[in-house]
Amino acid sequence: xxxxxxxxxxxxxxxxxxxxFGLIPTKTTIWFGEDHLLLLRRTGFIIDxxxxxxxxxxGDVRGVTIEKTANWLxxxxxxxxxxxxxxxxxxxxxxxESVGGAIxxxxxxxxxxxxxxxxxxxxxxxxxxxxxxxxxxxIPCLNRIAKAHQFISQLRPIIDSVQGALPQDQILAQxxxxxxxxxxVIKKRPAPPLSLYSGWxxxxxxxxxxxxxxxxxxxxxxxxxxxxxxxxxLSWGGIIVLIACLVRQSHxxxxxxxxxxxxxxxxxxxxxxxxxxxxxxxYSIDYTVKHPGKHLNxxxxxxxxxxxxxSNPVYKWLTVVSIILGLAxxxxxxxxxxxxxxxxxxxxxx
Amino acid sequence: xxxxLECPHCHSGFPREWSASVSPxxxxxxxxxxxxxxxxxxxxxxxxxxxxxxxxxDGEACCFHHPKKRAARIxxxxxxxICDLCDLDTxxxxxxxxxxxxxxxxKKLAHINNETILYDGFALGLALAPxxxxxxxxxxxxxxxxxxxxxxxxxxxxxxxxxGNTRMIIALVLAVLELLAIIxxxxxxxxx
Numbered sequence: 149x150x151x152x153x154x155x156x157x158x159x160x161x162x163x164x165x166x167x168x169f170g171l172i173p174t175k176t177t178i179w180f181g182e183d184h185l186l187l188l189r190r191t192g193f194i195i196d197x198x199x200x201x202x203x204x205x206x207g208d209v210r211g212v213t214i215e216k217t218a219n220w221l222x223x224x225x226x227x228x229x230x231x232x233x234x235x236x237x238x239x240x241x242x243x244x245e246s247v248g249g250a251i252x253x254x255x256x257x258x259x260x261x262x263x264x265x266x267x268x269x270x271x272x273x274x275x276x277x278x279x280x281x282x283x284x285x286x287i288p289c290l291n292r293i294a295k296a297h298q299f300i301s302q303l304r305p306i307i308d309s310v311q312g313a314l315p316q317d318q319i320l321a322q323x324x325x326x327x328x329x330x331x332x333v334i335k336k337r338p339a340p341p342l343s344l345y346s347g348w349x350x351x352x353x354x355x356x357x358x359x360x361x362x363x364x365x366x367x368x369x370x371x372x373x374x375x376x377x378x379x380x381x382l383s384w385g386g387i388i389v390l391i392a393c394l395v396r397q398s399h400x401x402x403x404x405x406x407x408x409x410x411x412x413x414x415x416x417x418x419x420x421x422x423x424x425x426x427x428x429x430x431y432s433i434d435y436t437v438k439h440p441g442k443h444l445n446x447x448x449x450x451x452x453x454x455x456x457x458x459s460n461p462v463y464k465w466l467t468v469v470s471i472i473l474g475l476a477x478x479x480x481x482x483x484x485x486x487x488x489x490x491x492x493x494x495x496x497x498x
Numbered sequence: 499x500x501x502x503l504e505c506p507h508c509h510s511g512f513p514r515e516w517s518a519s520v521s522p523x524x525x526x527x528x529x530x531x532x533x534x535x536x537x538x539x540x541x542x543x544x545x546x547x548x549x550x551x552x553x554x555x556d557g558e559a560c561c562f563h564h565p566k567k568r569a570a571r572i573x574x575x576x577x578x579x580i581c582d583l584c585d586l587d588t589x590x591x592x593x594x595x596x597x598x599x600x601x602x603x604x605k606k607l608a609h610i611n612n613e614t615i616l617y618d619g620f621a622l623g624l625a626l627a628p629x630x631x632x633x634x635x636x637x638x639x640x641x642x643x644x645x646x647x648x649x650x651x652x653x654x655x656x657x658x659x660x661x662g663n664t665r666m667i668i669a670l671v672l673a674v675l676e677l678l679a680i681i682x683x684x685x686x687x688x689x690x
Contacts, residue, residue, distance in 0.1 A: 156659045179659055183590075188659060190616075195626070195665075197619040199657055201612050211536035213506045216522065277506045280539075284506055300535055311538040322541035399529060 156181050159289075159299055176289045178299070180306065185209070185278070187287060206310040208280045212303075214296050218411060220273035225415045227267060231260035233422055236466055240430075243462045270294070345400040346492045350410060350485035353389045354478050356382050357413060360420075361474035364467050371458030373451045383420045390417060406484040413477040416470070423466050427457060505530070552582070563594070573597055611658060617651035618661075621669035628676065641676035644669050 156179040173193060179186040185204040190196040234257030241249035276290035276299075290296045314322075363379040390413060397407050431453040457463040504511055510527035522533045554560040554568040561567040561581035569579035575597030586593050588610045593601065601610060624644035628637035648670040 158659070186658070192616075192619055192623075195619045195623045197616050197623065199614045199616060201614075201658060203610075208539060209537055210540040211534060213532055213534050214522075215507060215530055215532040275506075279506070304535075304537075307537045314538045314541075316536060319536050319538055319541045404531065 156186060159302065176287070178287055178289055180302070183207075183310075185303070187285065202285060204278055204280060204285070206307055208282075209303075209307060210279050210281060212296075212300060213277045213279070214293060215275040215277070216293070217273045217275055218408075219291070220267060220271070221408065221411050223267045223273075224264065225412075225418065227260055227263040228415055229418045229422065231257055231264050232419055232469065233426070234260050236423070236426070236462075239462050239465060344492075345396055345402070347400075347402055347406070347485050347488040349389060349393050349396055350402070350406065350481070351489050353386060353393050353410070353413070354482035354485055356386045356389060357416065357474055358478040358482060360386065361471055361478055364471050364474070367458070368464060368467060368471075371454075373454035376454040376457075380424055383417060383424070387417050387421070390414065402488055403484060406481070406488060409477055409481040409484060413481060416473040416477050419473055420470055423470060427463060427466075428453060431456065506532070575601065611655075614655060614657055616656065616661075617647050617654055618656060618663075618665040618669065621647035621651075621673070622665045625669040625672035625676065629672075637676050638680055641673045641680065644673035645677065648673060 159178045159180060173191070175190045175196075177188050177190075179188060181203075183205060185206070187202040187204070189200045189202075191198040191200075234253060238250050238253045238257055241253050270292045271294045273291055274293045274296055276287045276296045278285050278287060290299055360379045360382040363375050363382065367375040367379065390410070393410050397410060428449070432449065435449075435452070505525040505527060507530050508525060508528040510525070522531050524531050552568045552570075553566060559569040559579050561569050561584055562578040563584050564581050567581035567583065570582045571580050571585050571592050572578070573580050573594040574591040575593045578594060580592070580594045584594050586595060586598050588598065598610070621644045624640040624647065627633045627640050628635075633640075648666055652666065
């Protein structure tokens with residue numbers, strides 16, 4: 149029995165499986181062989197010590213599916229919140245005239261900004277699957293739509309040279325003819341009906357969000373503790389409504405863009421919550437240091453904090469960022485939700 | 499014919515009008531947005547009768563494992579006659595089930611091997627572990643172990659994809675340096 153050697157060409161993509169996070173990390177890569185695709189999984193912590201392979205022969209590959217996922221939005225929100233918080237720390241350190249601290253925090257925040265930009269540059273995420281007659285296999289390294297299309301453009305000529313080149317419609321027409329002749333008709337699973345959700349919770353959410361933004365704008369010009377407290381209450385209420393919206397929009401006839409904007413509004417609420425809590429902690433520590441032995445109740449803390457913060461330039465800039473985030477998700481969200489609400493199908497009146 | 503393609507997520511069939519398009523579209527059942535690209539193999543129906551093998555007539559060569567079936571090929575591993583059912587196409591070779599099993603067990607068939615232990619990674623990990631700081635105390639054990647893995651598995655198959663000797667060389671150099679440090683330390687203690 150002879151040992152055969154195969155030469156492989158790597159497709160430039162690396163990824164981790166989307167499910168099943170184990171104790172030991174796994175990386176996957178995909179390689180073009182002479183007569184097959186090789187899916188390589190490397191296991192190891194920093195240094196790899198095990199490899200496993202799956203082969204897909206070009207003659208057996210029946211097709212691929214690309215399923216859009218929201219992972220990149222989650223990543224954008226996660227890294228965005230962290231990098232914004234880090235930048236806020238830089239501004240704060242600068243404000244406290246700690247140049248060393250500002251440089252240190254700046255270097256850390258550069259890493260998070262790189263993660264945000266890299267995520268945005270790589271584009272929308274997806275779940276890529278290859279199917280043959282016997283199996284359907286997820287390819288974790290092809291987790292971005294742009295990368296998946298690039299891969300298909302390289303794979304298609306190879307498959308065409310092995311299986312023959314046929315247009316998509318012709319393949320499907322042939323398949324439907326052969327399947328009709330050889331297999332019994334598959335009983336189609338009935339699709340669950342789409343709910344008749346009018347989108348009113350979304351209208352409430354984006355109205356609350358924009359009201360909070362308006363209060364923030366007013367606070368910039370006429371600083372008053374009540375405006376800030378009102379905006380905080382709206383934020384907390386908004387988070388509850390946001391959860392209701394995310395639950396309700398699943399299996400609903402809302403447009404994909406409205407669903408995305410709703411997801412994106414998480415970044416506003418996360419930012420507002422983090423800034424609010426951060427400032428509260430900072431003010432409490434600052435007050436305790438300046439007035440040792442004296443304690444504040446919650447009302448004194450809030451009113452004192454907002455009165456003092458009104459003159460704080462760092463807090464003003466953080467509020468400006470919050471306004472920008474709020475307007476970026478609130479305006480398109482309110483427009484789309486109102487459009488859906490007004491154009492919803494109504495029961496016919498006899 | 500109503501259903502041709504299946505949603506990879508919920509496994510419900512798409513009606514024909516959906517499958518005519520390859521642009522992103524929502525699954526009618528689970529509403530996940532996806533696109534599907536099909537290749538000509540998709541239209542190929544399975545010829546189950548051919549796979550089952552043809553019955554051998556008098557005087558015809560028959561399969562070693564199925565004497566009633568006509569031989570279709572010769573096994574590239576052991577040279578016996580095999581029918582369509584026993585013929586296992588591994589891309590490079592046509593093997594009988596016994597040779598395929600042997601090849602997988604002995605790791606002799608690189609093109610069907612489905613896993614490899616990366617000994618160079620092991621050796622490098624062992625050589626580097628004491629240098630990380632927290633695990634410095636394991637170097638009297640890890641350095642000889644790294645040297646052992648480096649020498650014992652120097653010629654072991656590394657990977658089916660290109661992978662150089664760099665890791666193994668670094669591991670060996672580090673292991674030797676760590677062993678020299680151990681010897682120097684012992685000599686110093688003895689001299690003192």
